[in-house]
Amino acid sequence: MQSSIQLAAPGIDEGILRILLAGALGMFLGLEREWSQKSAGIRTFALVSLLAAVFTVTERDTLLVLGGVLVIVQGILLAVQGLQAEEQTLSLTTSVSLLVAYGVGAVVAAGYILEGVTVAVLSSLLLVLKRELHSFAWGLSKQELRSGTEFAILAFVIYPLLPTDPVRIPGDILSVTIELRVVWLMVVFVAGIGFVNYAIVQTYGGRGIAVTGFFGGLASSTAVVGTMIDHVRQQPAASSYAVAAILLADAAMALRNLLITVVFTIESGLLLTPLVPLGAVIVGSVAVAAYTADWSEEVEMDLTSPFSLRGVLAFGGVFLLVVVVGSVASARFGTAGLYVTSVLSGLVSSAGATTSAVLLYRGGAIDETTAMLAILLATAASIAVKAAMTAPGPDRSFAGRVAIWSTVVLGGASALVVAMLA
Template sequence: MLKPSDRPTDVYTPAEERRSVSLVAQVAVSLDSPVARIALAGALGLFLGLEREWSDKPAGIRTFSLITLLGAVFTTLDREGLLAIGGLLVIVQGAVLAVQGLRDEDLGLSLTTSVSMLVAYGVGALTAAGYVIEGVTVAVLSSLLLVLKRELHSFAGGLSREELRSTTEFAILAFVIYPLLPTGDVTIGSGELAVAIEPRVVWLMVVAVAAIGIVNYAIVRTYGGRGIAVTGFFGGLASSTAVVGTMLDSVRQRPTMTSYAVAAVLLADAAMALRNLAIVLAFTLPNVLVGAVVPLAIVVVGSVAIAAVTADWDEQVTMDLDSPFSLRNVLAFGAMFAVVVLAGGFAQAQFGEVGFYVTAVLSGLVSSAGATASTVSLYRTGSLGYETAVIAVLLATASSIGVKAALTAAGPSRQFATRVALWSGILLTGSLAAAVVLTL
């Protein structure tokens, strides 16, 4: 609830008062005015009540609109206890509907309507208090939950025990543990052995592996082997390193998926290099870093070509996975990633500032896109020369490819690790040769 001193006001100078536009019109077009917020609250109530009206429920468009207006008016008046009394009235009204639903053997639907009414009251209060974006967000999400009732019930009812457990584990990883981790750098060790890491960055990789694993599970169940190609490329756009964790888990569950998993890692490399290539082209025109563009293009084309021939994409294969992801393997991958980050930080701390190249390599372990964007930004301002910028971009890209090969080495399949390392080496050799030729 806003205090009187916090409530935004419109201040007009004498010159503004002499304008032909009326004060009412000025207030109506501004979301800072109470009138506009109350009107918006009523509109959101109409939006929320639309589905209830269509579903022929006891409370519909008019009831929901009046409830949001009630919340907006009580918030605007800002009288102590008034907002709480209004909320209590809405709760009582919802309880009456719930009792009626119990008598009519329709308790579930009545409870949904009762809770929706309380949400509508909160939307009105949020909007009137100045939290317009928050109020609109709550209204839209609530409406989606009401409209997608059948789809949500069908989805929840169709989950297996393993799928439900994996969903719960992912929720704990993303929404319980992640917010509890400290923000910023945390120093491990002391003196010359002190290394600073970001716990949230490391844990975010764990969450990314789990998220990509869930998406991969759904796509593979639907499209079989071809689904892995989709996971590899689009997962690579989000986090190419996280794709490795997903593929390690897939190979553990189905060793016959090795060739497809190798192709997925290569496609993740292609997506990563394509993303870096897009950054270079978009932000270095007209002085394009040609020395970086050609090697990056070689990685993209080479990765796609190798992925196309290493797996039989025309073969109809059934790849039913046991579960969306394995928590044990996801955490193991996170631990391996943390070791890599620590090793990189330790090397930098021990050997001092070797220059921008070391920074590019270490950044590439986490996000080659971030390292590329930083390099391009410095190149545009003249802080970095052409050759330095080219080498930094290529080092970040090579670091991303190399770390994926290194992480597979600790996986359960020697064949998977060997093939990823072999093809990664060929890609790096080809891009390095192109870079050398362009510099001659």
Template structure:
């Protein structure tokens, strides 16, 4: 009998109420793990029970028709309990009162996660739980980064946030300007989200490199490459000039910057085609994934991952940087559309290859926009994105060739050639 019940639970789909309640409890335990490790008054058991409470009340409201007031009452009880914990921290002279408040808010989040999962919003509930846990775990790093920001960076961040969220709702969903007799179908809101997303990637990775940059090649090369691949090459050139024995480490950092650039382009290609009127650009996984895997394999076999260095990145907290990327993107989009009309797909390929010398992200974004407007097929958009990625890899190799260290520039050239060859061979799968 027990085996039959167990098999029913295993075979039950996610829509089943029992499975959703169990998932809510598991996510609550996940949220409470960090609080338990930090030895707070509310830990794994409390958070799990709170998530279960949110799930049970949601099920009763949805399926037993007991009224939504029950759900509100549960939320109110969690808030009261959280306030009591915060007050207890104050009265006990807790020097870390901020964490007591954090625990109180986290309890309410756990209740919300339970309600989301029980209501059928499983992906949303998991996302909230993971992001919330990440914020709890990275408390020290987030505080150190925030305290290290200058007044100018704070002002630029505020300006960027205001423009990012104020501009989006006033932009039209669709716009079809006519340039040189060519009508270009655009989605201004989506385009603005792309610009904000690329700027956001730079900001997040600037924070990661600022916090962990001196702790290893993976951070310096990969996350530095997401923030600014040119800065990675410049830093490595300086390292090799000062310490010739650092050539192996410097080559690996540049290859990881190439991998980071490919990851960013792949993320743009997939994220802004999923859920749209066109099919997701899954084809991009083949050539770009090949470049990424080859870069990591080569660095894993040739470099000492414990080697590290500091990297001086230009602060991305600037509206000028975001608008500069937007300007490059629009130029590529317009010239790419005209080239595609006048010279066919080959014309856009040439544009993507040339624009990749300046910004592979801009060329990738342009290809995605044209694909969403059905001016390019999925295979054509994928090839254009690969060409922009190839162009960026070539630029790094050319910059590395300026080094006087023969071993360093020869290795960069050879390994970059391997990445290019691998991407080219993988692209044949898309074309054929």
């Protein structure tokens, strides 16, 4: 879709400003080539972008195509010239950059302003970070490359192929629909958190696992469990940090629900009752995480890969089962009660259940106490299902500690709710 940004002020020709912007972006792309003392620099790149912009604005399609061919030919000549020089290397970067500059000039002149600027900035960044990118690529192991390819297939090949609309499970017995993209997105989350966690652990050691638990919990606290189980399987000595990571994921999940409650009710009468018990979950989870992990201990981490494809697919299967069971139970209960729905929704996404309760409160359909209990039931269900998911893991002690400390946190929050209702 064409960018809607208008460059020209009243009385100024839009085409002139597009040509000027194309020239400026060409100069921007040529800065790094000029600094690197390549055969094509600022002036050449600017002229190439201007040429494409002029042909596009004047709607000279034939000349635009011919100009593109000439840029390609010039790029080939520059590459051959590099072979004949003392270095005797075939350098295609400058040649391809000239073609990018030509494309940016044409795109901007056609009115795709944001797209053209984005391409120019990203291309310049790739040129500037040449050494860092080469160091990163050369430092990757074969297993890391394989994991990166598997993740790309999960996120960018399979996910777009899944249907956007909910899919009805065949047969009349279950009579439920499943959003396959949501389920697969959870698989991608698990793999993505695994990559982030792998990078942090490689840099900071075992302590990085717990840090990832919190930040991963902001996106999907349930997805953190699959990653932590995989890490405990690879490195049992890191189980104390994995326990802390899951508790910190609970804290992040409760913080997210708290923010949803405050943001969506601040205009229509702030919903205050959930603040204390949700705050207790946050504080309690952080305190338990700080207590359970020996932060002074140096754990030698030797993770073999960023994530296990078999592990994340198995986690996706468990998550799909939770979704199916929750949908069947919800359909059978019908509208029997908001609380049952909140618990079932919390098994999949406590944020969705929290948002639903807040919207009902805003509309006057439920009172403050009912909204608080619905939010807390969803939060409790999310904590409970994460503890349950560790049970089939490789370490019974790890699963037991997660279950015990999750119960302690939920017990403290429940005691506060009872005291508030008394």
